[in-house]
Amino acid sequence: MLIPDVVRNRAISEGHAAWVDELPEIVDALERDWSIEVGRAYDEGTEAFVADAVLADGTPGVLKVLVPRRGGGFDDHEATVLRLAAGEGCPTLYRVDPARGALLMERLGPSMFALALPYEQRLPALCDAAARIWRPAPEADLPTTAAKAAWLIEFVTTRWEALGRPCAARTIDHAVACGQQRLAAVQAERPLLLHGDVHQWNALEAGDEFKLVDPDGLVGDAEYDLGVILREDPDEPLAADPLATARWMADRYDLDATAIWEWAVIERVSTGLVATEIDLQPVGRELLAFADRLAVTSGRG
Numbered sequence: 001m002l003i004p005d006v007v008r009n010r011a012i013s014e015g016h017a018a019w020v021d022e023l024p025e026i027v028d029a030l031e032r033d034w035s036i037e038v039g040r041a042y043d044e045g046t047e048a049f050v051a052d053a054v055l056a057d058g059t060p061g062v063l064k065v066l067v068p069r070r071g072g073g074f075d076d077h078e079a080t081v082l083r084l085a086a087g088e089g090c091p092t093l094y095r096v097d098p099a100r101g102a103l104l105m106e107r108l109g110p111s112m113f114a115l116a117l118p119y120e121q122r123l124p125a126l127c128d129a130a131a132r133i134w135r136p137a138p139e140a141d142l143p144t145t146a147a148k149a150a151w152l153i154e155f156v157t158t159r160w161e162a163l164g165r166p167c168a169a170r171t172i173d174h175a176v177a178c179g180q181q182r183l184a185a186v187q188a189e190r191p192l193l194l195h196g197d198v199h200q201w202n203a204l205e206a207g208d209e210f211k212l213v214d215p216d217g218l219v220g221d222a223e224y225d226l227g228v229i230l231r232e233d234p235d236e237p238l239a240a241d242p243l244a245t246a247r248w249m250a251d252r253y254d255l256d257a258t259a260i261w262e263w264a265v266i267e268r269v270s271t272g273l274v275a276t277e278i279d280l281q282p283v284g285r286e287l288l289a290f291a292d293r294l295a296v297t298s299g300r301g
């Protein structure tokens with residue numbers, strides 16, 4: 001059985017070399033237990049073994065077996081989001097085995113990225129896919145956007161120093177200020193289910209719409225998901241008025257444009273630092289350069 005090198009290396013780096021050796025037996029057991037036939041493995045995954053599967057009744061599906069966490073066990077956030085979304089905006093979840101970190105779900109088509117969807121079409125399709133997931137989830141055992149804001153503030157501050165300050169100090173100040181605004185303004189009365197990582201690589205064709213795979217899983221303000229969308233494609237949103245896209249998003253879903261913008265600012269800096277750390281270039285440089293320009297126009301330069 002083919003295990004992508006990235007998945008193999010990820011498992012080994014997390015201290016789970018034994019999982020790599022056991023994976024063929026795990027997949028064989030899932031085939032028997034779930035009456036499925038597992039086929040071609042995907043090579044795009046980074047945190048899981050993912051392969052085509054066919055259910056007993058001929059329904060095409062996808063099998064996903066997660067790499068264990070560093071301390072052991074599996075992250076159940078994805079299964080929680082898929083279960084609560086119930087096929088709206090995310091693939092339908094057919095089966096889940098928490099002990100083995102395995103999910104069996106609906107098979108979708110190519111990604112927006114593979115389809116080279118133009119930005120003018122991509123933006124509303126991404127937003128609409130995210131919005132289909134939003135629903136009250138007050139009892140969901142998922143991280144909150146408040147916790148995410150606190151984490152982002154700490155991350156951008158410490159990682160910027162550790163990486164040798166790859167962007168201007170004013171850019172970090174700008175990001176931290178935006179994160180603090182979001183932390184202070186979290187609306188506890190709106191604990192909506194969120195995807196948490198909405199971008200064109202995670203949006204797969206599903207008939208005449210798109211569904212979002214690989215949810216991070218959060219509960220909180222819908223503006224967070226739209227801010228994540230806005231952090232991508234650094235050149236397209238830059239117009240005479242950089243806030244124009246955030247206002248368009250806010251008007252479309254009756255949300256707060258400032259909140260969307262502030263989430264985008266700190267997420268853009270965070271993502272740029274992560275890309276710099278793993279040498280994903282020119283993505284890291286482009287995101288941080290755009291963040292630098294926005295920090296200047298915000299009055300922090």
